[in-house]
Amino acid sequence: MIELATHVPSLKQLQEYDLSAYDALYLGDFTCPLYPGNFTSSLPELREGVRRVKGMGKKCYLSLYAIPKDSDLDSIRELLSGSQELPLDAIEVHNLGLLRVVQELRPDVPIHLGVFGNLYTDETARVLKGWGVQRVFPNAELSLEEVLYIRDHAAIQVIVPVHGKIPLVISASCFVTEYAKIVPTHCEETCAKGHWLTHDDWQMKNIGRANLSGKDLCLLEYLDLLVRQELDAFYIHTLGEDAAYVKAVGCIYREALQRAAAGEQFCRPEWMEHLRSLAGPGLCNGYYFGMSGQDYVGRELALQCSRC
Amino acid sequence: MSKLMAPGGTLPMAYAVLEEGADVVYVGVLGWSRRGSDVELKDEEIKDLVSFAGMKGKEVRVVLNTMPGSIEVPLLLKKVDMYSGWGVTGFMITDPGCMVQVRKHFPEIAIHVSVGTGITNAAEVQFYKDMGATYVILPYRMWLDDVRAIKRTIDVGLEIFLFKTDKQDGIICPGKCTMSSYFSFQRWVDGEGKDYFYGSANRGGDCLRICQVGWSAEPDEYQLSKKIILKGNPRLWFLDLPDYIKAGVEYFKVPGRDRSDVLVRDIVRFYRKVVDDILASNGGANLETYVPELQEIMKRWASERNRRDDRLVARAKD
Numbered sequence: 001m002i003e004l005a006t007h008v009p010s011l012k013q014l015q016e017y018d019l020s021a022y023d024a025l026y027l028g029d030f031t032c033p034l035y036p037g038n039f040t041s042s043l044p045e046l047r048e049g050v051r052r053v054k055g056m057g058k059k060c061y062l063s064l065y066a067i068p069k070d071s072d073l074d075s076i077r078e079l080l081s082g083s084q085e086l087p088l089d090a091i092e093v094h095n096l097g098l099l100r101v102v103q104e105l106r107p108d109v110p111i112h113l114g115v116f117g118n119l120y121t122d123e124t125a126r127v128l129k130g131w132g133v134q135r136v137f138p139n140a141e142l143s144l145e146e147v148l149y150i151r152d153h154a155a156i157q158v159i160v161p162v163h164g165k166i167p168l169v170i171s172a173s174c175f176v177t178e179y180a181k182i183v184p185t186h187c188e189e190t191c192a193k194g195h196w197l198t199h200d201d202w203q204m205k206n207i208g209r210a211n212l213s214g215k216d217l218c219l220l221e222y223l224d225l226l227v228r229q230e231l232d233a234f235y236i237h238t239l240g241e242d243a244a245y246v247k248a249v250g251c252i253y254r255e256a257l258q259r260a261a262a263g264e265q266f267c268r269p270e271w272m273e274h275l276r277s278l279a280g281p282g283l284c285n286g287y288y289f290g291m292s293g294q295d296y297v298g299r300e301l302a303l304q305c306s307r308c
Numbered sequence: 309m310s311k312l313m314a315p316g317g318t319l320p321m322a323y324a325v326l327e328e329g330a331d332v333v334y335v336g337v338l339g340w341s342r343r344g345s346d347v348e349l350k351d352e353e354i355k356d357l358v359s360f361a362g363m364k365g366k367e368v369r370v371v372l373n374t375m376p377g378s379i380e381v382p383l384l385l386k387k388v389d390m391y392s393g394w395g396v397t398g399f400m401i402t403d404p405g406c407m408v409q410v411r412k413h414f415p416e417i418a419i420h421v422s423v424g425t426g427i428t429n430a431a432e433v434q435f436y437k438d439m440g441a442t443y444v445i446l447p448y449r450m451w452l453d454d455v456r457a458i459k460r461t462i463d464v465g466l467e468i469f470l471f472k473t474d475k476q477d478g479i480i481c482p483g484k485c486t487m488s489s490y491f492s493f494q495r496w497v498d499g500e501g502k503d504y505f506y507g508s509a510n511r512g513g514d515c516l517r518i519c520q521v522g523w524s525a526e527p528d529e530y531q532l533s534k535k536i537i538l539k540g541n542p543r544l545w546f547l548d549l550p551d552y553i554k555a556g557v558e559y560f561k562v563p564g565r566d567r568s569d570v571l572v573r574d575i576v577r578f579y580r581k582v583v584d585d586i587l588a589s590n591g592g593a594n595l596e597t598y599v600p601e602l603q604e605i606m607k608r609w610a611s612e613r614n615r616r617d618d619r620l621v622a623r624a625k626d
Contacts, residue, residue, distance in 0.1 A: 066484075067426075067428045067480055067484065068428060068429055069428055069429055070429045070430050070431075070454070070457065072429075073429060073431060095428060095429070095432060096404070096432050096435040096436075097427075097428070097429045097430070097431030097432030097433070097434065097435055098429075098431065098432075099435065100431050100434060100435050100438075101431055116484050118375065118425070118426070118483070118484070118510075120375035120376065120377070120378075120403060120510075120511075121375070121376060121377070121378045121381055121403055121405045121406070122378040122381075122405070123378070123381050123403070123404075123405025123406060123408065123409060124403055124404045124405035124406075125405070126405065127404050127405050127408050127439070128404075139375070139486070139510075140486055141375075141486055141489055141505070141508055141510060141511060142377075146377055146378060149378045149379065150378060153378065166486075166490065168485065168486050168487045168490050169479050169480070169481065169484060169485040169486065169487050170479075170480055170484050171477070171478055171479045171480065172428075172449075172476070172477040172478060172480060173475075173477030173478055175525075178477070178478065179525075179536055193527070195525045195526065195527070196525070196526045197523045197524070197525055197536070197538075198523065198524050198525075198526065199518075199521045199522060199523045199524070200625070202491055202518065202521075204487070204490075204523075206525070211479075211487060211538070213490055287489070287493070290495055291493065292489060292490065292491065292492055292493030292494075292507065293486070293489060293490035293491075293493065294490055294491060
């Protein structure tokens with residue numbers, strides 16, 4: 001059973017976005033606790049969010065702040081304690097201190113390790129399993145071969161991002177506040193649009209407290225390879241994207257994954273064109289095939305990967 | 309008892325810092341530390357250094373703080389076995405799985421949790437203590453209050469860099485950054501089977517400092533109007549050293565494996581004097597008299613850093 005997941009930061013997006021393509025939703029923006037309406041900053045909104053997601057028949061995960069200081073932990077503890085009655089399918093953590101806190105307060109809920117959890121080895125995946133982690137998001141720098149090695153040798157589920165910008169770095173402060181010395185009056189709008197950071201031909205996208213790749217990771221061409229390896233949890237990064245992007249990319253991958261699983265033609269030229277048009281600076285393959293994150297390898301070279 | 313730890317980016321640097329009064333020297337292993345190969349030592353150099361340090365009653369710490377690939381973990385354990393056989397008593401490590409394995413196979417070895425873990429809270433320090441850590445190296449953004457809070461609640465040794473950032477926010481580096489490798493990343497495998505990832509500090513190459521080039525932001529609705537540097541540089545510090553010593557910090561670490569041998573030697577000489585003065589005066593030393601000397605050192609530090617950054621950025625653009 002294939003799962004396609006993404007993050008939804010707040011109730012506003014949950015209500016307004018077409019999320020029908022996704023099987024599972026991570027509630028909360030893990031990059032910024034101050035994001036307006038962030039599910040992690042309001043128990044009533046989280047409660048309503050969980051109710052709605054479950055009402056849609058989807059899996060519902062809570063995504064916690066990736067880099068909490070000690071001063072952030074009290075409010076997170078409060079949220080976790082208050083979430084006892086919520087039917088969460090998992091809680092995502094990126095911070096190993098928070099992993100201890102979640103295991104203490106919600107030992108009944110499976111834990112997912114997020115992208116900033118810095119998972120590089122099967123040894124660490126095995127250690128984390130002992131702490132209740134059932135799914136890991138391997139570090140973006142790993143190749144597909146290394147991701148599969150971790151899954152096979154640690155016997156743990158891996159979630160594989162197939163599309164969207166790659167989170168490259170997280171910051172404990174807001175980009176606008178840090179450089180313009182002001183708090184944006186409309187955080188949500190500022191972060192939704194983001195800022196394009198440019199140096200010569202290098203580009204990144206800033207969404208407030210995180211810098212993302214300029215190009216969109218795109219694995220549409222390679223979905224058969226992923227399905228053949230019996231990967232079953234896929235992710236599209238949509239934080240900082242608008243409703244049209246979330247819907248369009250989700251729908252393309254929903255259909256493509258179903259076709260790939262059925263052994264049918266799964267990569268339509270018009271889909272690639274549409275994804276290119278949404279991506280801004282272009283598409284890349286991340287580190288999956290052993291190249292730098294911003295390169296697009298192409299299917300022929302990718303097939304030289306020993307596990308493809 | 310607080311100890312002064314200093315870098316050995318080259319063998320002459322390692323000898324020099326021990327001669328100048330460092331209690332411990334830390335050295336990177338070719339391909340296994342977060343710095344480039346030009347400031348890492350070969351195995352035979354480490355063996356010679358351990359012998360030299362032992363004769364002077366001093367110690368060597370070996371930096372194995374890359375995130376290895378899964379298949380490299382046995383090689384890391386083999387390295388630990390070899391170096392500990394030569395007399396190395398402690399290692400800097402980042403990967404939690406590797407820490408657990410090192411603790412399991414080498415129960416007497418000191419494990420220093422690398423700054424590459426990007427720790428942000430005391431609960432995380434406790435996690436690494438649970439993994440078998442002997443010492444935790446705190447990031448530049450964690451200051452005296454954090455040290456005191458950790459020391460109050462967790463029975464673990466602490467290691468502090470003798471440089472820190474001006475503020476406690478900003479990009480989480482090292483630890484949560486892959487900007488460098490996104491733009492420039494090359495791989496090759498050496499004769500031992502170690503995979504090099506040039507462009508990724510996490511994986512044993514080098515960070516190519518792309519945060520230090522001037523970035524422009526669009527839209528510029530806040531009129532930033534100038535090129536932005538994405539990360540501030542930490543600065544050498546010493547005025548509140550007495551408070552940190554009193555708080556129980558075990559290791560004070562001089563940075564600079566990739567600086568010149570002469571500059572690092574002078575920095576160690578400076579800090580040795582300061583620490584000895586603090587200890588001899590029971591915390592009552594007048595440290596202001598040392599300010600001009602540190603200012604001169606900081607100028608040289610900044611000059612060498614800028615040259616290094618230019619060199620690394622040029623490589624990223626090759």
